[in-house]
Amino acid sequence: MTDGSDEQQEAAVDGQGGDTRDPRPRRGFWFGLIVAIVKPFMLAFTKPRFTGRENMPRSGGVVFAANHISHFDPVVLGFFIWECRRIPRFLGKASVFRLPIAGRIITSAGQIPVHRESTQAADAFRDAVAAVEKGECVGVYPEGTITRDPDLWPMTGKTGAARIALQTGCPVIPIANWGAQEILRSYTGKIRFRLLPRKTLQVRAGAPVDLSAFQGKPLTNQLLHEATEVIMARVADTLGELRGETPPKELYDLRKARKSADGEEKA
Template structure:
């Protein structure tokens, strides 16, 4: 697979990040043949550890197609961090815009220039109790349908064993294995050339997330839950449980007050 021009900042990042990754994590990487050699494309990746972006970037770097991650636009504005983000070609997301497509304009432009844009469709580290992919946000589908670029589903597992989700304590020993499986492009053709409604984007996102989940099932050798964990629905259910508990706690008190009144 041909190498792209890497540039100073990405080489600098590799010099800093690769040695500790090589020391801390063994590698079982498969599916590199599914990474397009030419043209713009998206990788859609599951997220289960604070350090998996570095581990995944190592995999993607070694394919010769550098990943461009999405990040808040404010990170690009000042100091060393801003210079690093700009120098490595990361993608600013302008969340302050009211136009959803404009929020991802830089990602669309990068794909149209022939770049690889890496999406974490879940938007955050999974909150699924067994660390399966959650329901996804629609950004990756939105860019994919706008550009009609390939979407490569990528599953990873192992960085989460080194640093569990939402933990600050690493489990260094025994040495963990970072397993990555990149699959063939997701078939989004049924969604092309249609009005980009919320329902269409939701359906396309579910197809992408299902493909990522299938890759992770192969890595883990087990079956994922039939329905992905939905943090929004969980928040709704939690509010309902809290309200019910509050009502139950208030009921005896109300009864006592009535008794005292009589």
């Protein structure tokens, strides 16, 4: 089941970046329940390799923007953020919050539902801003869905993370994760969940994104898209560091790909 002692596994998580003597945040019952389930599971069945924890502020409002490669990502990222001594508040699809058991747990743990294409669509942004202003750590997948890039690089992003950061003045931390796709491969035509042999899960937090060129200006669509491009470029670069590869100069644009596919079908 394991390839080393429990102490070695803890070192892989706690020994890279940050001070393990930092106090844990008050987590409450429901998030505490999640931690009690997830951390032993992750240490038993995966090999976490977490770096860049020193880049995550220990207090104060912050947004982290992460790449999305698998439905297993929230488990990996949630564990990483907890090891950064923060409690994550993810923006997630509203459908997940309606699941009988899991939905109640994540709702009670303070996660934020996103009601896409509905009259409640603006609620997630409002709740995220309120959370940041209260000093919380809010997580956003700017791509909005799991990447469709054939090589699993990040796609172009939506403007939510940039909007939250520029409205509140909080830092944006780019985060890359790699390895979750080996446990749960998404959009392959069939569900494939594999824990064994144990997979190495890499997560890296980069230094805060420099958005100074956009601060203090009207939040127009053009400005938000430009700020989002900067954020996504940093996420892609951070992923490139994990993979030891150079990310593409132009990120995959899902909307353009879908329009192109629709045009080919009509032709």
